[in-house]
Amino acid sequence: MNGPEIDVEFAPELRLFVPRARPTGTARAATDGVSTLGHLVESLGVPLTEVGDLLVDGRRVPPGHVPAGGESVRVRAVERPQQVPGAPLRFLLDVHLGTLARRLRLLGVDTAYESTDLGDPALAALSAAEKRVMLSRDRGLLRRRELWAGGYVYDTRPEEQLREVLDRFRPRLRPWTRCTACNGLLEEASKEDVADQLKGGTQRSYDVFARCRACGRAYWKGAHHEQLEAIVERALTEFAPER
Template identity: 50%
Template sequence: MDPLPAGTGDERTVLVRLDPDLRWLLPPRLRGAGERVLGFDPDATVGHLVQTAGVPLTEVGDLVLDGAPAAPDARTRSGSVIEVHPVLRPQPVPPGGFLLDVGLGALARRLRLLGLDAAWSNAADDPELVVQTVAEDRVLLTQDRRLLMRRALPQGALVRGSDPDDQLTDVLDRFVPVLAPLTRCTACNGALVPVAKAEVTAQLEPGTRRSFDDFSRCTRCGRVYWRGAHARRIDALVAQAGVAGGRPRDGIGG
């Protein structure tokens, strides 16, 4: 179904009207009005039309069709108006945690520093991400709208912001997860467990051996951690997490 320009005079259309929080997903020329006119198709569902307008259903909360609440599988009529409201925040984190696409590696490391289960690979393609999301009961974080529109994807979130710190703010605002700093390996996402200094002495630089006594080791890759290695970064991220709901969220293009 091809979008139609506003003011075509064609009565066989459907109007998709977006909440102000979602208007950044429209082409720039349409963001002021916050509406998109689409051609009417009796076989198209409300959900299909919303996604045709550029909004993945993962970002949608309540839908209103011609003044009444509607489900994504509802059908429209010629001249219908669909009102689209954003997903309510906060959302629960699924049992499997987060899965990030290849473009969000810096965000994955920040989430891991805060102790959050954040799976990431720089080689996973879209079909693999969908399979992993289902198999491990994770929520897929991405900035690729088309990926979120795949029918087989059960849960996902469109991450806002171009800077990793802004992305982190958005994710923490949307999901408000319980933080456990320095309990995850930033390199591989494995769990960290306390380890006696004597067991890791050979892996430490002389200055580290002299200055620190408490260490953790990754159960997956064996990397060693201590408080001094990430103290300032962790403190900054925890502080950022505390104000995540109060900072503005910037949109992304695409």
Template identity: 55%
Template sequence: MVEPDVCLRIDSELLLFLPTSRRHEWQRVASDGTSTLGHVVQSVGVPLPEVGSMTVDGVLTGPSYQPAAGDVVHVHAVPRPQRVPLEPGQLAPRFLLDVHLGTLARRLRLLGIDASYHNDMDDPSLVVEANAERRVLLTQDHGLLRRRALWFGAYVRGIRPDDQLGDLLERFAPPLRPWTRCTACNGELTPVDKGEIERRLEAGTRRSYDAYGRCPECGRIYWRGAHSEHLEEIVRSAVRAVGSPS
């Protein structure tokens, strides 16, 4: 029997990824001398996208390092706020949410954050889209985050949408532009003359409002003042968490 010979010290923020019976800061893992540190860390349950820096006996190293017997590895969680690599001309991170995060997607759009969502996309397709469009893949699926092909992913903490949104705002601190995106399809709203759309409006709406926006993707009409107090509070809370809208 091979004795465990690599010692991992897991940050407390990462223990949720370990099986309940093994949620301990210190983990001893058998090493075959050829597996990479990334493989060893993921073998205990921690997805690499959730890992920040790793140190071996105090020396910074990377996931391709091959740990040896006696190594003591400190596995740190990603720092917050976390920086997302942006494409030239891109001003803010873009996101792609898996099928279980539809409410979170609508809330991100409410805040003007580019959030793509499909309720019928399987895991391989999600990875392809995330990579092709350089979107951060948001999920609560540990296995999806461990896919080697994924360029950038993040685990969403929390069960309630309020908690999920708070977690994302703390982790990425994205710039906010409330009321500028279609919450249904993610299109960017453009101003539209009232005369162009008044036939589509209820009489009370026509009398009460003069400024309108339209989604060029799906055609939905929006107007300030139509928002419930619940939506207004979501925006106010987000602005308090991240700062003034850009």
């Protein structure tokens, strides 16, 4: 049987997850003397991947705290840039974030991605096994306990999604070092090395090539290079101030 109700105030960044919250960002929830504060926050719609400090009557408490009637609860958003334990920082993206995956790889960020839907249990297990930060817009996936770490992607536009991830996690950027198709590392290659992948015009017009060590795909500064270079330059200008 449910016990007394308490008010839970959410930071502005988290209110999109709590449609039942008042305009002030406060939602009421019943306590039962057993469920943890982390469970209560998730039951209201907020994945713990998005939660920073939990404050009860002004003091910081862990997600395992069991709330009681009369307590005042505030839920802060995760701090940015977010510190993720372990190194190097690596990501795993679900099937709906293919463009974001390719852009992260373009910037040299280790990004695993499958074009087929592996399902939530398999993705969560892979995140744990390879210690990758799971990025998704699926709140249910981000609530899975097996995840090593995770982050909700708030925007639907690839340009803004990339800015979100770079701003939140600040991964090291090493542009032009990874295959955008398979995430493998690139190496220099001669024209002869990749001749079987070149059409006549490309073979005549270009002399500098790279090749993926994993899948063998060839790369050169083709028709879309200016567009890709603009993506790289924007990212480096905003998120690599040490340049």
